[in-house]
Amino acid sequence: MKGKIPISQYLKFAVIGLVTGIANGLFGSGGGTIVVPAMVLLLKEEEHVAHATAISIILPLTLVSAFIYVSNSYIDWNLTVKTMLGGIVGGYLGAKLLNVCPSHVLRKIFAVFIIAAAVRMII
Amino acid sequence: MVLFLIGLASGIISGMGIGGGAILIPALVFFVNPDQHIAQSVNLLFFIPTAVIALIVHIKNKRVNFKLTIPIVIFGLVGAFLGSKLAVSLSGASLKRYFGMFLLILGFYEMVRKDKKETKKQGGRA
Numbered sequence: 001m002k003g004k005i006p007i008s009q010y011l012k013f014a015v016i017g018l019v020t021g022i023a024n025g026l027f028g029s030g031g032g033t034i035v036v037p038a039m040v041l042l043l044k045e046e047e048h049v050a051h052a053t054a055i056s057i058i059l060p061l062t063l064v065s066a067f068i069y070v071s072n073s074y075i076d077w078n079l080t081v082k083t084m085l086g087g088i089v090g091g092y093l094g095a096k097l098l099n100v101c102p103s104h105v106l107r108k109i110f111a112v113f114i115i116a117a118a119v120r121m122i123i
Numbered sequence: 124m125v126l127f128l129i130g131l132a133s134g135i136i137s138g139m140g141i142g143g144g145a146i147l148i149p150a151l152v153f154f155v156n157p158d159q160h161i162a163q164s165v166n167l168l169f170f171i172p173t174a175v176i177a178l179i180v181h182i183k184n185k186r187v188n189f190k191l192t193i194p195i196v197i198f199g200l201v202g203a204f205l206g207s208k209l210a211v212s213l214s215g216a217s218l219k220r221y222f223g224m225f226l227l228i229l230g231f232y233e234m235v236r237k238d239k240k241e242t243k244k245q246g247g248r249a
Contacts, residue, residue, distance in 0.1 A: 013194040020195070021202020026210045026218075027225050028163025029144025029170075033232075039191060052178075052186035057195050059174045061203040066167040068207035074160035080168050082126035083133075083147070087169055090134020097135060107233055110136065110146070115230035117149035121223030 012042050017057075024058060025065040031058040125154050130169070137173070144170070145229055148222065159219040160210065 016038045024031030032054045039050040069075065129150040137143030144166045151162040181187050210218060 010194065013191075014198045017195040017198025017200075018202040021199035021204070022206035022209075023202075023225070024199075025203040025206025025208075027144075027148075027206075027222050028166045028210070029148055030142070030225060030229065033142050033145070033229055035195070043191060045188060045191065049186055049188050052181035052184075053188045053191050055174050055178050055181060056187045056189070056192045057199060059171070059178060060196050061199045062167050062170050062174070064200055064203040065207040066164065066171065068204070068211060069160065069164040069167060072160075072211040074158070074164045074211065075168075076157060076161050076165065079126060079151070079155065079157060079161065080165045083130035083151070083165055084169050084172070086127035086130020086132075087134035087137075087143070087147075087173065088130075090131040091137060091173055092134075093131070094135035094137065106136075107236075111230050111233035114145050114149065114226050114233070117153070118223045118226035118230055121149065121152065121219055121226065 009043075016042065020057065021061050024061050025068070028065065028069070031061060129154065133169070134173075142229070145226060149226065152219065158215040159222060160215060163210065163218075163222070 016035060020031045020035045020038070023034055035054045035057055036047075036050050039045040039053060040047055045053065129147060132150065133143040133147035136146050147166050147169065148162045151157060151165060152159065155162075157165075178187070213221070
């Protein structure tokens with residue numbers, strides 16, 4: 001992008017921003033799942049730049065959402081801290097594991113798992 | 124211990140760049156059974172420290188396109204405010220059902236999407 005940014009581009013920013021923000025706030029997750037493909041498909045951004053940029057977008061949105069949840073006393077610090085400790089170790093292992101196990105296989109396993117979970121939550 | 128394991132599994136998944144929340148929230152709901160709002164707030168807070176660390180690395184490697192960040196965040200903040208206000212106004216049972224529908228869409232999306240050659244680049248990031 002150089003020079004003036006066309007109106008249509010701003011419209012895309014608006015739609016992507018609003019949808020990502022609403023989903024991430026309403027479901028407490030999923031912002032990245034929306035904004036990464038949106039940047040790749042609608043804004044023609046490179047995949048790895050989109051991944052990195054997504055974090056810079058989701059972080060401020062998450063701060064706002066977390067503040068609203070916490071100020072409405074939807075918070076369990078005990079649960080949060082214990083889960084986070086596991087998450088730190090897991091994040092490290094995940095990065096290592098990526099070099100061993102191909103992620104496309106894991107993605108399909110992951111998809112089956114979340115579809116099953118989703119069905120149980122709806123019923 | 125269950126909490127640690129749930130965090131561990133979500134951390135592994137998100138470390139691979141998949142989507143930790145889609146595992147973390149249902150796992151908490153099934154194994155710990157908190158209110159749906161609490162499960163979601165755990166995930167929001169869980170994301171913050173990991174995102175800060177990842178972001179520092181990405182900025183150093185000049186992988187963040189701030190020309191996109193700034194305008195999307197401006198609209199995104201409005202969305203985040205609306206979405207969160209809506210979430211806290213819903214009952215736990217309704218929110219859980221809506222979350223389930225969202226998760227179902229994500230699951231099908233993961234199922235059909237084509238895997239691009241992005242995994243190698245991501246490997247070097249964390």
